[in-house]
Amino acid sequence: MTALGLKPCPKLTRPAGAPVYLDYQATTPCDPRVVDAMLPWFTEKFGNPHSRNHRYGWEAEEAVEKAREQIAALIGADSKEIIFTSGATESNNLALKGVAHFYKEKKNHIITVVTEHKCVLDTCRHLEQEGFSVTYLPVKTNGLIDLAALEAAITDQTAIVSVMAVNNEIGVIQPIAEIGALCHRKGAFFHTDCAQAVGKIPLDVNAMNIDLMSISAHKLYGPKGIGALYVRRRPRVRLVPLITGGGQERGMRSGTLPTPLCVGFGEACAIAKDEMGAEAERLMDLRNRLLGGLRQRLPEIYVNGDLDNRVPGNLNISFAFVEGEGLMMGVKELAVSSGSACTSASLEPSYVLRALGVDVEMAHTSLRFGLGRFTTSEDIDFAIDHIVEAVEHLRAMSPLWDMHLEGVDIKSIEWAEH
């Protein structure tokens, strides 16, 4: 037992023949300690937390409020400021549409960043169609925004600035405290999508001047289907709700709370609060081992995004002259993600990598490696061998690799784009 009364981190065994999971930015497995905490709330303690007339309701309400406190404690908030939602997509929708709609008589401008998650960008597109004006800030080649550009973009019409803390594809950490200070100085609310940040890096809503924060449980070893929106109370941020009904969650999000999911989310936050520091160190070692191992054995590989301002559990690498989807097929013993066009229905390569100024051809060659709580050094050594073998196999088959070896500049060729 640790100081918080938590059991030590268990090991998760991989089913025989299953690939090594290196896609922790997509989702994480539920920590077995989280599952243990959730189980009673499905069966014997099944009450509706909003039932006021009997013990079933009271105990469920107590569990939900404890979870709310655990979540608040991880980000330095008050539990009254935590609104449960179905996940970060809903939280981002609620923050942006909620604030935009509430303050629309006074302000009509929103600022966000081109590398935000699709659910922020798409929500902004919808708000543009309603008549709001949206500024999409560019990023520098390291994936970070330019604070001077943000400052210049904020006007007295700016209702809200939305900048994610950690990017889902390249793991870079934006200067959240500086952005928060700037927004408050200029009188705009600051919303941050922290789906990839909570439980990974220290966050404090007061120190960082954050007014709204989106959180997802399944990115931090909690259950899928639940998230939260932190909404500042002093000074108060007001929202028009997306979902109306019984007035739960201070009227901002109606609907019966899913007690087991709330409990699991809370437990996941308590574990993260206790273990985040040690976990970050361990993941940093594993990430350095992976990058070092690949660089030692493979020429012409490039890390996308800033390596210093980055969560330890993320690497995004372009393997020049090898197409990403072909490479994913070659590393079938690994579960990873690609920035290549071919994995998406649109056939466009990653808009995040393109926003960094990564060439289209290099964007096609990228893989994202996500390391997490249950990744071992054996997994990393296995991954290095497997990736090196696949890249060498595919480069031996790549006409572009031949041209590179012959000293031909691929950019000098007039390709027939198709």
Add this chain to the structure above:
Amino acid sequence: MAYSDKVIDHYEHPRNVGALDKDDGAVGTGLVGAPACGDVMKLQIKVSAEGIIEDAKFKTFGCGSAIASSSLVTEWVKGKTLDEAASIKNTDIAHELALPPVKIHCSVLAEDAIKAAIADYKKKSGKDEAAE
């Protein structure tokens, strides 16, 4: 995305990977696609005095379906006349490999690669028409 068994087989055991001497008069080289689009195919054919494709090699930068499409056509063109090879349709390739709609462009590229290799051979050998 799940791949067909045939795509996986060609990807894992590609046929005829390699290069022929592009300066050999009997060799035609086709280079199609673009790195920016995520696939580039180089297909080479060696044509006998009788006008029969006696060898074919490929190198491909691309996804599994692109690699499989080019590997497959190197098998198909061997032993064929230039006219026969030129009549291979992308739909035949897509059908053989059970490519999903989003991957049809890989088979189109493979068809283009054959045609480009034949055109290059004809240009080099000064033949306006395919050898019989």
